[in-house]
Amino acid sequence: MTVPETAVTAAPVPAHFTMTEDEIRAKFPTRLRGYDLYRQIGSPKLVVAPMVDQSELAWRILSRRYNAQLCYTPMINAKLFTRANKGFFKDQWQTNAEDRPVIVQFCANDPELLLNAANLVVDGADAVDLNLGCPQNIAKRGHYGSYLMEDWDLISKLIRKLHENLEIPVTAKIRVFPDIAKTVEYAKMVEAAGAQMITVHGRLREQRGHKTGLADWAKIRAVKEAVSVPVFANGNILYFEDIQRCIEETGVDGVMSAETNLYNPALFSGKVLPTWQLATEYLEICRDVPTRPQFIRGHLFKLFRNSLPIHTDLRQKLVAAETLDDYEQVTKDIKARLIEEATACDPPFDPDHVESDEHGYRNSKRHKVEAV
Numbered sequence: 226m227t228v229p230e231t232a233v234t235a236a237p238v239p240a241h242f243t244m245t246e247d248e249i250r251a252k253f254p255t256r257l258r259g260y261d262l263y264r265q266i267g268s269p270k271l272v273v274a275p276m277v278d279q280s281e282l283a284w285r286i287l288s289r290r291y292n293a294q295l296c297y298t299p300m301i302n303a304k305l306f307t308r309a310n311k312g313f314f315k316d317q318w319q320t321n322a323e324d325r326p327v328i329v330q331f332c333a334n335d336p337e338l339l340l341n342a343a344n345l346v347v348d349g350a351d352a353v354d355l356n357l358g359c360p361q362n363i364a365k366r367g368h369y370g371s372y373l374m375e376d377w378d379l380i381s382k383l384i385r386k387l388h389e390n391l392e393i394p395v396t397a398k399i400r401v402f403p404d405i406a407k408t409v410e411y412a413k414m415v416e417a418a419g420a421q422m423i424t425v426h427g428r429l430r431e432q433r434g435h436k437t438g439l440a441d442w443a444k445i446r447a448v449k450e451a452v453s454v455p456v457f458a459n460g461n462i463l464y465f466e467d468i469q470r471c472i473e474e475t476g477v478d479g480v481m482s483a484e485t486n487l488y489n490p491a492l493f494s495g496k497v498l499p500t501w502q503l504a505t506e507y508l509e510i511c512r513d514v515p516t517r518p519q520f521i522r523g524h525l526f527k528l529f530r531n532s533l534p535i536h537t538d539l540r541q542k543l544v545a546a547e548t549l550d551d552y553e554q555v556t557k558d559i560k561a562r563l564i565e566e567a568t569a570c571d572p573p574f575d576p577d578h579v580e581s582d583e584h585g586y587r588n589s590k591r592h593k594v595e596a597v
């Protein structure tokens with residue numbers, strides 16, 4: 226039988242693929258792939274994003290109490306993450322028995338260093354993720370994150386190195402290109418290299434800071450339709466209802482949240498809780514789980530973001546706070562102010578009937594929600 230001229234020819238196998246898929250399966254017979262991995266970790270639909278200085282262990286514990294089904298660690302720089310660099314190692318990789326499933330995220334541009342770093346977390350993690358999305362200048366200088374998006378060969382080598390050598394699966398978190406077809410080809414390349422789950426942040430590298438704007442769910446949908454591994458959608462989740470809308474519009478397996486999770490760690494539970502209550506609970510966790518003051522301060526600023534511009538004296542107090550006692554005191558003070566405000570509110574504030582502004586943001590009286 227002759228092959229029709231239009232037949233699609235298989236893409237050539239890159240030279241850096243030193244093993245076939247069968248050989249890799251034989252080398253790691255129990256390591257799970259794609260949907261088997263996804264099911265093994267509980268088919269997570271609600272995912273806390275990797276966040277430098279903010280998705281630390283204490284925050285992951287809090288988020289899980291409110292329905293987060295999978296959490297990513299903050300990005301760790303693979304080059305610095307060695308047993309010899311003890312301070313950095315201990316500081317960056319904190320986990321405990323409650324902290325599963327968890328995916329440890331690395332940034333890297335050297336396959337060997339990435340493998341060395343990844344090998345140090347295999348006992349406590351469900352997978353290792355490669356950060357291909359960071360758009361910050363520090364990533365440009367260090368040549369990692371989204372600044373690898375032009376170097377597909379290097380990306381493929383990084384992922385493949387783990388796929389051929391690491392005892393646990395490798396996953397990747399990507400951004401999108403302006404062109405939908407290129408985005409799909411990119412995701413397929415990431416999959417072919419060995420990524421067993423892919424998170425698509427539906428924004429371009431240029432969409433950061435004041436240019437952040439909206440994520441493009443159409444591109445996420447296109448990736449989901451093109452690859453065979455589970456896909457998480459990232460971007461545009463502001464409220465609980467957005468989760469289902471995103472799943473329906475993109476067909477993804479789960480939804481990842483970063484900023485909204487920081488403002489409302491109970492997001493995935495659908496509950497609207499007073500921010501001081503969430504802050505109090507977080508600080509209680511920090512009593513048991515040593516957490517750097519800079520992380521705690523960052524969380525309290527985000528949780529109380531609507532109250533601090535009004536209660537500027539407490540903002541100053543929060544800036545000056547250094548110890549857990551100080552943070553607890555600020556939280557108690559904010560709680561007292563907010564309860565006082567809510568009591569004075571006439572008619573009483575109803576969190577289930579919050580008016581939206583013309584953009585759909587439910588933030589006009591948000592500081593009162595914090596007091597309910």
Ligand SMILES: Cc1cc2nc3c(=O)[nH]c(=O)nc-3n(C[C@H](O)[C@H](O)[C@H](O)COP(=O)(O)O)c2cc1C
Pocket residue numbers: 274275276277278279298299300330356357358359398426459460461462481482483484485
């Ligand atoms: C404080 C903060 C830290 C972040 N750190 C990381 C990181 O370590 N690794 C990463 O891949 N993305 C990081 N991101 C990006 C988020 O994971 C996510 O892709 C982005 O914020 C879009 O999701 P969102 O619309 O839900 O905020 C960070 C975002 C924030 C707000």
